[in-house]
Amino acid sequence: MQFASEILSNAEISPAYWRVRLTAPREFIGARPGQFVMVRVAPGIDPLLRRPLAIFDVGPAAGDAPAWFEMLYKVVGKGTAMLSALRESDGVDILGPLGTGFDLGDDDREKLLVGGGVGLAPLHLLATALARRKSPVRLFAGGRTRGDLLCIDEFEALGVECHCATEDGSFGARGLVTTALVRHLDAFDGKAALYACGPDGMLRALARIAAGRALPCQVSLEGRMACGVGACLGCVTAGREHSAQTPDYRRLCVEGPVFESSELKWGD
Ligand SMILES: Cc1cc2nc3c(=O)[nH]c(=O)nc-3n(C[C@H](O)[C@H](O)[C@H](O)COP(=O)(O)OP(=O)(O)OC[C@H]3O[C@@H](n4cnc5c(N)ncnc54)[C@H](O)[C@@H]3O)c2cc1C
């Protein structure tokens, strides 16, 4: 659906990271974890393209207050800078929810969520849905430094056990989040499933870990997008069978952004 939305709040929660809450139609709260929206940050043609952002949280209408949704975003360029300049009651045009979303999977597997920076954004709605089903959930959150670990207390409030890692050692274990994950997997003898969103290098490492241990692993990709609805082919990624002779491309906006990691071709 496409709708005119009003900003309810928009605040910097950590250096360069912002959290925005917007009004939404009632039906929007049925959005699935992992789905995203395309945001038009200004009414004119600059910037021309909408920007894709994950849905972090949703809430129902209550009394006179409308339904709402939230996004976490990092200011990296023009579109996100313009979004951060918007204030309460400013309007933005939203297209969504879009894309596939995560498959919540079997209840007997421990769900291991792995995220870095704004990659934590789609994992929060996922953790909420899993916690509601009383699925066992752990979060492995990583970043360069403490400021990249966003909203950890809100994951904990859902009953999620959080394992944090920073490359500079300023919070949690020093090192990569994948090291903390492997340590847990080595000590764990139950069935597990991985869910991840974050930088390409982290996702590639997770795809390798999952393949080596025959674990299901869903990854949410954050490549560039232009239309968000499958028309421009600007967002494609290579599928497992892709080669120069037999092209196998997947559109992030329609077939994704969530994929089983074994469906994709990962470079070295
Ligand atoms: C499905 C999906 C969900 C996303 N969810 C979130 C989210 O929840 N929070 C969030 O902060 N971001 C998210 N992103 C990334 C976000 O869309 C981009 O950061 C944003 O579009 C940048 O817009 P801009 O105008 O500020 O930057 P631009 O001016 O367009 O670019 C600024 C710089 O950032 C780089 N860049 C832009 N987009 C990306 C990208 N997708 N990947 C890597 N580098 C990029 C550019 O190459 C350039 O160097 C998501 C992307 C996708 C596809």
Ligand code: FES
């Ligand atoms: S962004 Fe246009 S096809 Fe995906």
